[in-house]
Amino acid sequence: MSVRSIVRHADWLMSPETAPEAPAIVFEMECTTCGESSEAAEDFETARTWAFVHVGRHPSHTGFREIIHRFWRAKLLE
Structure with missing residues (x-):
């Protein structure tokens, strides 16, 4: 066979998920000097x-990385 x-x-x-039950966008900040994060x-x-x-x-830790968790949805176009 x-x-x-x-x-x-x-x-x-x-596109970003827009359903009412979709999780909210979540934000974090991470120090690029020591790696500690919010x-x-x-x-x-x-x-x-x-x-x-x-x-x-x-005071010497002046660089930060913004981390955003945003939920997306894929839709097949017909």
Whole structure:
């Protein structure tokens, strides 16, 4: 018995998830000097405040990486 596959070209659309039950966007900040990071939070100001407190305690830690968790949905275009 042989197995056959059918492959065809398809167009997909990627967009942010908008369903009411979709998870909220989550923000974090990570210090690029020591790797310490804020807690994940739905409010960006929480992550930014953590960065201000961190640099206040460690004045030489001036670089930060913003980490955003945003959920997306793929839709097959017909």
